[in-house]
Amino acid sequence: MTEHLRETSQRRVILEELGKLTSHPTANEIYELVRKRLPRISLGTVYRNLELLSQSGLIQKLEMAGTQKRFDGTIGNHYHIRCIGCGRVDDLRLPAMKSIDEAAADLSDYEILWHKMEFGGFCPDCITPRSKRGEIEILDIKKNIIGRKD
Amino acid sequence: MTEHLRETSQRRVILEELGKLTSHPTANEIYELVRKRLPRISLGTVYRNLELLSQSGLIQKLEMAGTQKRFDGTIGNHYHIRCIGCGRVDDLRLPAMKSIDEAAADLSDYEILWHKMEFGGFCPDCITPRSKRGEIEILDIKKNIIGRKD
DNA sequence: CGTTAATCAGTAATAGTTACCATTATGGAT
DNA sequence: ATCCATAATGGTAACTATTACTGATTAACG
Known part of the structure; x- marks a missing residue:
């Protein structure tokens, strides 16, 4: 069995x-x-x-x-960070903070069991070329949509 | 245009x-x-x-x-909590902590732009009936797999 | 109103994952 | 060592969530 x-x-x-x-x-x-x-x-x-x-x-x-x-x-309890540029995921040497669960429990009716945290950014390989380009793309989108009637 | x-x-x-x-x-x-x-x-x-x-x-x-x-x-910048029982997602009145990004940046080579945090637990409607059952299911799985050769 | 690009409904296509099933192989018992 | 119940496998179909395509419709500007 x-x-x-x-x-x-x-x-x-x-x-x-x-x-x-x-x-x-x-x-x-x-x-x-x-x-x-x-x-x-x-x-x-x-x-x-x-x-x-x-x-x-x-x-x-x-x-x-x-x-x-x-x-x-x-x-093990560590957080992860994902690269916006290439999608790779690395560990972050920030130990999981259990106290966060308690803090959150005080603010809600839930019985809180866990939390996960994920960071986003550019990895060393992607910082130089892509961070600028990424920002420009986002700005373009917002400009197109927000800026209207002209 | x-x-x-x-x-x-x-x-x-x-x-x-x-x-x-x-x-x-x-x-x-x-x-x-x-x-x-x-x-x-x-x-x-x-x-x-x-x-x-x-x-x-x-x-x-x-x-x-x-x-x-x-x-x-x-x-707006708030975190979310998801119910393990029914899947519903609520806001958590814990304001997003930007200082976490800086703390993480010190520990990594990434250029960190954001973090997201998600909490899990049982919502008020699911606490009573399901939390026990959920725990038992998980325990069963672990018992079955970990406990071997006896 | 008329023009034109944005949007629509309907549907096909895609990505990631899970389910199914007949066959194979593992590992405890003989 | 061999047997045998059943866990696991390969191959494939199904499934879910989402996106892309297409020709018809419509909002917004002049």
């Missing part, structure tokens, strides 16, 4: 490849990596294992805003 | 319905509401308008973790 995770080669390789990385790959990126070692693995298997492994607490599933899920080979 | 938003009945009704709510509906929920007044409106029109209206700053698009986008008729 006690169902537990079996150690299959697919599961082991997924875990190994994820362990090699300090980045936070998407399911598809993991699929491509694992496929080099197990060419016949199916994408569904990767998804299923990432789900099971994160349920078991062996890896962490990051459900970032608005984008596809990403996975973290290390578990 | 200056393209600006026209006032169509569809756009007006979407904005009106969104303004009536203090909740944060999904595109589909807005579609259902608007459809009562404009039965022939298309879901694509709702999506297009929510996108345009949020670009113009008239409403706010919330890209919450792992779920579909939600929309906020009021703009």
Whole structure:
């Protein structure tokens, strides 16, 4: 009756490849990596294992805003930062602040269990070329829409 | 050449319905509401308008973790809390803390532009029945997977 | 009014993910 | 070592949320 995770080669390789990385790959990126070692693995298997492994607490599933899920080979309470330019996700060495939950609980009727925080910005590789361009694009949009009747 | 938003009945009704709510509906929920007044409106029109209206700053698009986008008729810097039980999203009267961005910037190579924080927990309606059940389910999963070989 | 670009309804297409199912393989029990 | 229940797999279909396309309609300016 006690169902537990079996150690299959697919599961082991997924875990190994994820362990090699300090980045936070998407399911598809993991699929491509694992496929080099197990060419016949199916994408569904990767998804299923990432789900099971994160349920078991062996890896962490990051459900970032608005984008596809990403996975973290290390578990622990730290925040993440996503690059607006290239989409990569890094750890932030800011330890999770549990006191925030209590502060929030005082302000609401909810029973608060957790919070997640996500930072956005430009990574070192994208700062120089893209930050200016990004700002200009946003300004253009606002100008077009806000500035009317002339 | 200056393209600006026209006032169509569809756009007006979407904005009106969104303004009536203090909740944060999904595109589909807005579609259902608007459809009562404009039965022939298309879901694509709702999506297009929510996108345009949020670009113009008239409403706010919330890209919450792992779920579909939600929309906020009021703009302003506050955090949101999502109910684990029923999925509803409420405002939290905790003003956004800009100092967090600076603290994070010191710890990273990124040029940090923003952060978002999302709280999770049980809303008043879901606290009593579901919090216990939710905890038990999670415990069951962990027991099944972690507890092995016995 | 007439013109024209913005917008529309309807529908097809897309991306990411999950579900299904017949077959295979793992791991505890024999 | 072999057996066997069932967890896991590969392949594929289905699904959900969202975006893109298209020809018809309409708001807003002159």
